[in-house]
Amino acid sequence: xxxxxxxxxxxxxxxxxxxxxxxxxxxxxxxxxxxxxxxxxxxxxxxxxxxxxxxxxxxxxxxxxxxxxxxxxxxxxxxxxxxxxxxxxxxxxxxxxxxxxxxxxxxxxxxxxxxxxxxxxxxxxxxxxxxxxxxxxxxxxxxxxxxxxxxxxxxxxxxxxxxxxxxxxxxxxxxxxxxxxxxxxxxxxxxxxxxxxxxxxxxxxxxx
Ligand SMILES: [Zn+2]
Numbered sequence: 001x002x003x004x005x006x007x008x009x010x011x012x013x014x015x016x017x018x019x020x021x022x023x024x025x026x027x028x029x030x031x032x033x034x035x036x037x038x039x040x041x042x043x044x045x046x047x048x049x050x051x052x053x054x055x056x057x058x059x060x061x062x063x064x065x066x067x068x069x070x071x072x073x074x075x076x077x078x079x080x081x082x083x084x085x086x087x088x089x090x091x092x093x094x095x096x097x098x099x100x101x102x103x104x105x106x107x108x109x110x111x112x113x114x115x116x117x118x119x120x121x122x123x124x125x126x127x128x129x130x131x132x133x134x135x136x137x138x139x140x141x142x143x144x145x146x147x148x149x150x151x152x153x154x155x156x157x158x159x160x161x162x163x164x165x166x167x168x169x170x171x172x173x174x175x176x177x178x179x180x181x182x183x184x185x186x187x188x189x190x191x192x193x194x195x196x197x198x199x200x201x202x203x204x205x206x207x208x
Contacts, residue, residue: 007048008077015065022077028067029080033057035068036104038156044070046077054104056097071097105161106136112150112157119153137163140175143186159188166194176201 004021016024035055042052045067055068058079074081074097081088081096088096113129128142138146143164150157164186165171175183175198183198184206190198199205 005047008046008073011046011048011067015063015067016060017062025077025079027060027062028058029061029082030074031057031059031066034100034104036108038108042068044068044073046070046073049073054101056100071101105158109157109161112155113146115155116146116150116153119155120149122149125149135165137165138189139165139171140178140183140186143189144178144182147185147189159186162189163191164189164194166197172197172201175203178203180204 009021012024012028013019013021016027018024018027034057037053037055040051040053042055043050044052046058046069049070049072052070054071056071056074057066058069058074059066069079073079075090075094078090081093083092083096110132113125113132117125117129124142124145128138128146131142132138143162146162147157147159166175180203183203187195187198187206195205
């Protein structure tokens, strides 16, 4: 059992048929189910690591037992991930789990926007929500109002999870005339090329 932390063995062996590692791991697979706990307060049930925001559910194919674990443990212990019956390679598994996190971030933004639209009866905010559902991104103007009001209402959100569109001339024009303090408010949601664009339009980067 060398190479495997004692706590990992203690957590997984009682739920498996095989009595040793790594054999027991071959009975397990990722079910495709994930949970976003919103705050990094959860524990990996395999390695006991704390500070997790996302749980990934794994299941034993023989006993049916389940465990909520971190994505790093799935990769580290090579828990199988299947896509339409085919087991993914290590590289594919990493990409697939990263994609799951991307989707959970998208959903987290959506929940924050829905909470905000409920907290304040305001046409701009309900239109921003509609726009986000359609485009999976915000315009610079929507982002400015949304981040301002999310902060004002103390609604938990991560600005870097949002995306901002600058692919139309009107959006670039809006960004140009925006007060620089507003540009700074949406800065974390901008990509590197978008930040460069903002600077070309005359907005200094925020000093941190
Ligand atoms: Zn773990």
